[in-house]
Amino acid sequence: xxxxxxxxxxxxxxxxxxxxxxxxxxxxxxxxxxxxxxxxxxxxxxxxxxxxxxxxxxxxxxxxxxxxxxxxxxxxxxxxxxxxxxxxxxxxxxxxxxxxxxxxxxxxxxxxxxxxxxxxxxxxxxxxxxxxxxxxxxxxxxxxxxxxxxxxxxxxxxxxxxxxxxxxxxxxxxxxxxxxxxxxxxxxxxxxxxxxxxxxxxxxxxxxxxxxxxxxxxxxxxxxxxxxxxxxxxxxxxxxxxxxxxxxxxxxxx
Numbered sequence: 001x002x003x004x005x006x007x008x009x010x011x012x013x014x015x016x017x018x019x020x021x022x023x024x025x026x027x028x029x030x031x032x033x034x035x036x037x038x039x040x041x042x043x044x045x046x047x048x049x050x051x052x053x054x055x056x057x058x059x060x061x062x063x064x065x066x067x068x069x070x071x072x073x074x075x076x077x078x079x080x081x082x083x084x085x086x087x088x089x090x091x092x093x094x095x096x097x098x099x100x101x102x103x104x105x106x107x108x109x110x111x112x113x114x115x116x117x118x119x120x121x122x123x124x125x126x127x128x129x130x131x132x133x134x135x136x137x138x139x140x141x142x143x144x145x146x147x148x149x150x151x152x153x154x155x156x157x158x159x160x161x162x163x164x165x166x167x168x169x170x171x172x173x174x175x176x177x178x179x180x181x182x183x184x185x186x187x188x189x190x191x192x193x194x195x196x197x198x199x200x201x202x203x204x205x206x207x208x209x210x211x212x213x214x215x216x217x218x219x220x221x222x223x224x225x226x227x228x229x230x231x232x233x234x235x236x237x238x239x240x241x242x243x244x245x246x247x248x249x250x251x252x253x254x
Contacts, residue, residue: 001153001154001155001253002025002251002252002253002254003023003252003253003254004251005021005249005250005251005252006022006028006033006034006036006038006061006248007019007020007033007061008221008222008248009248010057010183010185010222010224010225011057011224011225012057013225013226016248017032017036017248018032018057018058018060018061019033019057019058019221019222020033020037020058020061021157023130023148024128024150025042025045025046026045027046027048027127027128028048028049028050028061028062029050029052029148030049030050030051030052030058030059030159031049031051031058031059031060031061031065032057032058032059032060032061033060034046034061034062034065035061035064035065037249040072043069044068044072044073046065047078047128048078048079048127048128049062049078049080050081050134050146050157051080051081051087051090051144052082052086052143052145052146053086053089053139053141053144053160054086054089054090054093054141055141055160059090059094063094063095063100065078066103066113067101067103070103074106074113075111076113077112077113077114078115079115079116080114080116081117081119081127081132082119082134082144083119083134083142084119085142086142086144087116087117089141089142091104091116119132121134121144122134122135122170130148130149130150131150131154132146132147133147133170135166135167136166137161137167138162138164139159139160139161139199140197143160143198145157145158145159147174149174149177153176153177153178154174154176154177154178154254155177155178155179155180155254156171156177156179156212157181158180158181158183160183160185160198160199161182161198161200162194162200163200163208165211168211168212177213177216178216179216179217179219180213180218181219182205182208182212182219182221183199183200183220183221184199184200184204184222184223184231185200185201185223185224186200186201186227186231187202187230187231187234188202188203188234190227191203199222201231202231202234202235203234205218205220205238218244219245219252220235220244220245220246221245223245
């Protein structure tokens with residue numbers, strides 16, 4: 001399994017793209033950016049998008065990807081997969097012909113470039129060549145974390161979350177786990193903002209790792225670019241051998 005980091009940040013800055021991972025060239029895990037990291041030919045090959053929640057920094061790339069497909073490959077389809085309430089938010093508040101065109105009806109309602117596939121919480125389902133289990137985490141709106149594996153190896157993706165429980169409980173039962181990909185948005189001095197907005201600081205992450213599977217590499221994403229250096233230095237003080245910030249543009253192999 002290979003994971004290409006299209007974007008790794010919790011916002012946007014010069015050369016810093018919002019969060020999105022591409023697994024085995026076919027499955028997006030969040031879609032804060034797509035076209036900013038991939039050629040048109042690479043975008044056309046994507047078949048699924050696991051969407052954690054409907055906040056814009058996790059879906060902007062999906063908006064532009066559907067636009068690209070409608071122009072250059074209207075016979076192709078990208079299917080957004082998540083908990084039903086997450087998909088309902090996308091339908092009602094994004095792809096609604098107001099904020100963005102309803103690509104679930106373009107080029108026509110029978111064969112659109114965008115599909116929606118609701119997934120039962122804590123129910124494992126096949127997504128392309130992968131197995132995916134969505135688990136609700138603790139954010140300001142309904143948000144899914146995902147456990148993703150290919151039958152041999154896999155990873156945990158937290159989605160945007162504050163302190164949570166169910167995701168770690170399920171992850172500890174998983175065999176072949178090779179990485180925990182977890183958000184950390186703010187430095188420790190912004191604990192109050194992190195708590196209010198459903199995010200983690202390095203100190204909060206340290207407590208979460210007591211619940212997570214032990215002895216598994218931890219890859220941090222969603223650090224705010226304006227606060228990157230401060231947050232990175234605090235993360236390094238926790239465990240510089242186990243915890244690493246995902247590098248944008250890098251491909252990791254599990």
